[in-house]
Amino acid sequence: MSQEGNSKRAHPLSYMLFTLSLVVLTPPLLIGVSLFIFIVTGKDDGMKPNAVDTWHEKVIQEGDDGKVAVIYAEGVIGEDSQGGFFQPGLGTDDLLSQLDQAKDDPSVHAVVVRVNSPGGSVVASNELYQKILEIKYEGKPVLVSMGETAASGGYYISAPADRIYANPYTITGSLGVIMSVPDYSELAEKIGYRETVIKSGELKDIGNALRDLTEEEVSVFQTMVTESYDGFVDVIAKGRNMKEEEVRELADGRIYTGIQAKENGLIDGFKTLDETIEEAKQLGEGENESVVEYQPSVPKLGDLLANWTSPAIHIGIDSALKPGDAQIKLAYILK
Structure with missing residues (x-):
């Protein structure tokens, strides 16, 4: 009886200790989880991560006559800016936001865009191109510094710049458009997979990967590619002050070295x-300008982890451009 009484008396104390532990530990745990999510995503539900003036300026060189903003466009260009949970780097919307901040900041007198990209989405490339034009319309010089690769869409976003510089051995060119349409019909037949398509119009299932393309479908896709190609040619002709015929002769898809x-x-x-950057200073307000880069106020955990392995900051990778993906998409990309 004595042992049972002691056991019964111990229960209220254990319960009190358990309750006290919950009261003490739960708030720090919730705060920790919230902070973890915020750091990983770089935002919370109440923030607008792509709003202008949300970027922290990291001063690379001190000056007193204004600023030159250096913006990095690296990786595959994709209109989907939402990276994975741990994915490092910037999305296209983030890059557009940085360009907006440089455009709207009166103390920024010139912009340098460091391009290291094989290209990517036609739509995203055009949006970046238009944003660079807006900066020029504000009277601010834009210079492009090409890295190891600035091909296809990477060249597209470079074309409107006032000056384009590269390394003699930079890989550029690949001026053109590509669209890949997968055909899994033989594989489906081997594994016995069949699909019944009920459609409202003859071309509603255009690009169906379980059958061959019809001549009409090929014609539709070719028209889309041609329209995008014509737009690319126009961008180069205007940006480089070249005749259309000259551009078309160069824009056959081949790559070029910087030389x-x-x-x-x-x-x-x-x-x-x-x-x-030094030339950008001269085109701005002079050699005493500061040089700044834009960084998120709170880095993603993916960025922090990436710093241990690679310094590159990437434009959002468009998953639809990955090999093996069944989606059909126009692309300015080096293949």
Whole structure:
């Protein structure tokens, strides 16, 4: 009886300790989880992460006569800016927001865009191109510094710049449009998979991967590619002050080294990023300008992890451009 009484008396104390532990530990745990989610995503539900003036300025060089903003466009260009939970880097919307901040900041007198991209989505490339034009319309010089690769859509977003510089061995060019339509019909037949399509119009299931394309479907897709290609040619002709015929001769999809691009008038010369920044200062307000880069106020956990392995900041990767994906999409991309 004595042992049973002691056991019964211990229960209220255990319950009190358990309750006290919950009261003490739950608030820090909730705060920790919320902070973790905020750091990983770089935002919470009440924030507008892509609003203008949300970027922190990291001063690379001190000055007193205004600023040159250096913006990095690296990786595959995709209109989907929402990266994975741990995905490092910036999305296209983020990049557009940085360009907006540079455009609207009166103390920014020139912009340098560092391009290291094989291209990507036609739509996203055009949106970046239009945003760079807006900066120029504000009277601010835009210079492009090409990295290892600035091909296809990477060149598309470079074309409107006042100056384009590269390394002699930069890979550029690949001027054109591509659309891939998968055909899994033989595989489906081997595994016995069949699909019944009920449609409202003859072309409603255009691009169905379980059958061959019809001649009419090929014609529809080719028209889309041609329209996008014509737009690319126009962008280059206007940006480089070239005749359309000259551009079409160069824009057959081949790649060029920096040396070949210079010979064909696609770039202005050879300069490093630092040399391009120095020229941007001169085109702005002078050599005493500060040099700034834009960074998120709170980095994603993916960015922090990426710093341990790679310094690159990426434009949002468009999953529809990954090999094996069944989606059909126009792309300015180096294949």
